[in-house]
Amino acid sequence: MAEKVNNIKNRYLNTKNIKVASEKVKNPIQKIEADKLAVLGKKLVAEFLGTYLLVFAGTGAIILEVLTGNMTHFGVSLIFGLTLMITFYMFSHISGAHVNPAVTLGYLIRKDVTLIQAIGYVISQVLGALAASWTLYQLFGESAYLGAPIAYGTVGQTFTLEFILTFFLVMVTLNAAYDHSSKTYSGMAMGATLFVATFIGGPLTGAVLNPARVIGPAIIAGTPDIIGIYLFATLSSSVIATSISYFLNE
Secondary structure (H helix, E strand, C coil): CHHHHHHHHHHHHHHHHHHHHHHHHHHHHHHHHHHHHHHHHHHHHHHHHHHHHHHHHHHHHHHHHHHHCCCHHHHHHHHHHHHHHHHHHHHCCCCCCCCCHHHHHHHHHCCCCCHHHHHHHHHHHHHHHHHHHHHHHHHHCCHHHHHCCCCCCCHHHHHHHHHHHHHHHHHHHHHHHHCHHHHHHHHHHHHHHHHHHHHHHHHHHCCCCCHHHHHHHHHHHCCHHHHHHHHHHHHHHHHHHHHHHHHHHC
16 A cells, blocks of 8 residues: 555656656746747837838938928938938847848848748838838928839839849848958948939939838828839849849858
């Protein structure tokens, strides 16, 4: 009888030990998952804020140029470039400061971000652009179509120019990421590239180079029909630029 009692007692203790061990394993795993979600959440907030700032400042400058005539094309181009540089130094250590679905696509192709992370980034970027355009709408109404691009050339010209300019912006961004020693100057290189691209392409296509930058103003201003050509040009350009960047750096 005593032996049976001991056997039952031992079985109970073994079961209890297994449960305790299981909980010890489970808790660290849950903590790791929670930490990962917290980090991802910070990255998404950074992408939202960075894209908000870029669209608010850049398209806001376009609106002010139309309303006052004081910004000049050079000034608008400079605002876009400086804002991208500021955004990079503000958020690159958190999310990489993509603030551009075309750039995020490049990092996804390179497998620097997961598919889930890339989807989250793009959603945050588009929401940031929409929020910025809505803010500008509250401030200025539908002035200058909220900075939505106006293509003065043909469809072919618009596609070609946007493709070329996006190609070099993505190339600069990805190549800077390969060279970690140049990170101090990466923001300046990216900002300078966007400045030059906007200065060259602005009068003909609006120099979008960024799907979020066209989606936000176009939707809030009620001109969504212009989005397609810019999405196709910028995203296809990103694929080619990423492939060539990989070839050159690997």
